[in-house]
Amino acid sequence: MPFRAPVADYRFILDHVADFGRVAATDLFAEATPETVEAILGEAGKLCENALAPLQRAGDLKPAKLENGVVRTTPGFAEAYGQIAEGGWVAISASPENGGMGLPLSVTTCVNDMMSAACLSLQLNPLMTQGQIEALEHHASDALKAVYLPKLVSGEWCGTMNLTEPQAGSDVGALSTKAAPNGDGTYAITGQKIYISWGDNDFSANVCHLVLARLPDGAPGTKGISLFMVPKFIPDESGEPGQRNSLSVVSLEHKMGLHGSPTAVMSYDGATGWLVGEEHGGMKAMFTMMNNARLGVGVQGIGVAEGAYQHALAYAQERKQGKTPDGSPTIFGHADVRRMLATMRAQTFAARSIALSCAVALDMARATGDADWAARAALLTPIAKAYGTDTGIEVANAGMQVHGGMGFIEETGAAQYLRDVRVTAIYEGTNGIQAMDLVGRKMMDKGEAAWRLLEEIQSGAEAARGTLPELAGAVWDAAEELREATERLVGQEMQDRFAGAVPYLRAFALVLGAQAHLAAALAEAGGPEVAGGGGIGGDGGGPRTRLARVFIRRLLPEHGALLAHAGAGAGDLYALDLEDLGA
Template identity: 75%
Template sequence: MPYRAPISDYSYILNNVVGFSQVAGTEKFAEASADMVEAILGEAGKLCEEKLAPLQREGDLKGATLENGVVRTTPGFAEGYDGIKEGGWVAISGDPEFGGMGLPMAVTTAVNEMMSSACLSLQLNPLMTQGQIEALEHHASDDLKALYLPKLMSGEWCGTMNLTEPAAGSDVGALRSKAEPNGDGTYAISGQKIYISWGDNDFSENVCHLVLARLPDGVPGTKGISLFLVPKYIPDENGNPGKANSLKVVSLEHKMGLHGSPTCVMQYDGATGWLVGPEHGGMAAMFTMMNNARLGVGVQGIGAGEGAYQHALAYALERKQGRSPVENGTGAIIDHADVRRMLATMKSDLFAARSIALACAVAIDMGNATGDREWKARAAFLTPIAKAFGTETGIRVAELGVQVHGGMGFIEETGAAQYSRDVRVTAIYEGTNGIQSMDLVGRKLMDGGEAACALIEEIVEQAEAARAQQPRMAEAVWNATEALRDATEWMVSQTDMNERFAGSVPFLLGWARVLGAHFHLRAACAEEGDGPRTRLARFYIHRLLPEHAAHFAHATTGAADLYALSPDDLSAA
């Protein structure tokens, strides 16, 4: 089934739902007019439809391999990457001083989603580079910026992120990688890193690794970690790839999905690296990259879900099965109520997740353009929700896509199962969704709930304004928001963080449900008459929004009943 980029959806959300006009109204992003953004999205959509989407199945069937220490990528991936590189799509939001387009993160977010729908395995490559670009822009020395940023932004060189080690997963502070000063401003980096997405390839001139390691005087834990830029090939005096560095790919992980994306075990043996940011300041620099990547990974989930939805919809429109239960039906399975329910759930949840991600991107853009503390706080608050709900939505939509196909969904030849296998890891990497929820109830409520309450008041005001136009939907959103307010106040009142953590996941999902309803209601109010967006909003608000009550009941139960269950209680009988 050919993929079609949902350009109209992005345009509608940007123009009518998440307030992108505020971004275009700033001096920094004054050139990002509605017409320009639509033209850019149109060009990116063509790339995704014509060059990247045909690679989706190839990446699954003919994944990356390691031959004599050299990574061989899926046939066609090099040409697909060339299309990304030549279009300048790696550095959409990059600083124009170093060759970037300088466009808002909201535009990058939409483009990244399209690429994820078309071929998630390949899109993961530029996503890693984008994160490295942002980290270097904020933390690298002027010399490193001048040498590396133009190459990364042009796509000639690719970037990676090296955090995880065999004994240091989410507990990054337990890492053992070492950095020894060489006496000439460089450092010798030694250690092993695992789960390194796109740790190597056979189509870029160089691969630049951002590596966390500890200096000899680094204290234990995260406060003693530094960040280093370690290239595969050390640049020569002209800035071109020179001699090979002392690093290698030890092996590729055997994964349930994303076969086209080489996930590497990397070994560093005294490899030459350059310090990024201050000594022992590695976590602050790395979090710049990770926060960028968290929104990007949420969008990957949405993109994979969009691909799964389009795949399932095409099948439902064509598959003949049984007698149609509706008068003048098509005779295809889309006539059946349960199939219609699944498709409506998929589409409405994708709209909700997409709107949350774009709202997060708009907040990032406004924070960058204005320096306003409230916009930055909103971006920080929305990031874990965008990441977790975007990926949970992608997983759920891909699962429903298999179900819509029925028995054929379990047969690999249809391609439905690939979306489910590929998207599953997005809930795990860049901080598991459990970690995202703990961040939401922890760091993001350290302001006493100020950023959360500002969002709640905005949702309430919009619901009240919508009463005249959409009274039933507005009332449902208003009531759900009051439940959200109560749950948020309960979280803020808990001084024992474990009480918060015990209900953090349902709390995040409840927030996402209410935000999704808020954006659906906005979409309905911006439409004339009882159109498709209004009908979709009605489905979401009346059928999916009620889930918020169960989420908040779970979220505010506390931790006692969890710890009343002993390990023996949880053991198999």
């Protein structure tokens, strides 16, 4: 089935939901005019439809392989990556000083979304490089920037992130990789890292690894960790790849999905590295990269949801099975199939709106230096990551169900979406960790950032009562319940918060998603509350409004049960012993 990049959806959300106009109105991003953004998204859409989407199945059927220490990538990936690099798509948001476009992260987020929908295995590669570029721009010395950033921005070289070790997953502070000073400003890096996405390839001139390691005087835990640039080939005096470094790919993981993306076990045997940032300041530098990656991973989930939805919708319009109530010749006429497709579409729109609102907040924080925007971005990041990836999994699963028995048959391609997206809820911090971050670190302000956001939601819903009273009232009520639950949450002990963190995050996401759908319906109805709104008149009967009804009437009510779960505390969980759990 041909993939269609949902460019119109991005434009609509940017204009009517996420309020991208505020970003374009800043001095920093003044060049991000509507015409420029539309042109960029249109060209990216063509790349995704024509170059990336045809490789979706190829990556699954002809995975990356390790042969005699060399990674051989899926046929066609090298050529498609060449188009990504040549088009400047790796570094849309990178500084123009290093060859980047300097455009808002909001635009990059749209492009990453559609690339993920077209071929997630390949999209993972530029996502890793984007995070590395940001980390280097913020923390590297001028000398390191001069050598690495132009090559990474151009796509000539690729970047990776090396955190995890066999004994140190989410507990990064337990790492054992060592960094010993060589006496010449470089360091000898020794250790093993696992789960390194795109740890090597056969189409870029160099692979640049950001590696967390501990100096001899590094304290135990995360406070003693430093960050190092460790390239596959050590740059020579002219900045070109020179001597091979003392690192290697030990093996590639045998994974449930993402077969086209080589996930490497990396070994460093006294490899030459350069310090990035300050000694023992590795986590600060790495979090710059990880926060970028967390939004990016959430968008990967949303992209896969888009691909799975389009796949299922096409199948539902072709498959003939049973007599439908409306006389339709295909299963599209069955109520339950319509329920699944409508839910898939509504969830994807909600998750995409949350992610782009997070990107807008990040752009505004960067452009204005305003602390409130930074707090908004920090609050939305774990929600965007967790809800985006959960949505990808749920939509891909529903896509298989739409296919019926054929969904379980690999030849249809429906199962690949679910296999590929499943890991996104795990990496860059599991979704449970995202939820704990939301109720813990992001609530250290006693909920102030949350209050401001909820006040906006309720004010918007109140203003919409005259145009769409039923939908507006439901959104206002849900936001009020969430506000009350948040008041109770900030008064709880931390372990009680953690016990209900996942349902709380989900409830928050549903309220945000409902706000997005309400804004979309208002824009379609030409409501005065939405800047630039126009279109079908005041009856609110267009496709955006019909989709909003599905989300607000059918999905939003789940938030009440989720908040009840969130407030239950941890006592009953810790009252259970192994015998109770059947051990």
